[in-house]
Amino acid sequence: MIKKQRFPHLLGSKWTAKQTTWGWRHFQVINRKNQGQWVFAEMVASCDPQVRFWINAQQFKDRSLWQPGWQTLDEMDQRDEELDIF
Template sequence: MTKKQKFPYLVGSKWTAQKKVDGWRHFQVVNRKNQSKWVYAEMVAACDPKVRFWINAKLLQDNSQWQAGWQTLQEIEQIEGGVS
């Protein structure tokens, strides 16, 4: 029986950082890496491809740091303010 892959749709997914990372909020996953029991995602800023970093994919599940998809500034402010 094959083992289920963690984060199967990671590559190509888009994310919004709650706080700017190197001056940007919108990122896309361009690569993934499995190391032992951990999965890492290579994030690239949507507006500046020179801004890239690796992050533990588990951290993307923390809604206080990341939101799935690209959010507008207004949507981010609503999330931070706790208004749904």
């Protein structure tokens, strides 16, 4: 039986940080690494390819830290307001 891969669509995905991270908000996953039960993603800033760091992929599930895709601040604020309504 084939073992199911955790975070199968991680590589190449784009993310927007809710807080400025290393001076930027927009990042793309360029590499992944499995270490035991953990999956790590290597992030690169979309506007500065020299800004790179590794992050535990589990953090992408926390919408207060990361939003999927590249979004403007207005789009993120609008999404937060929609979530507050419910």
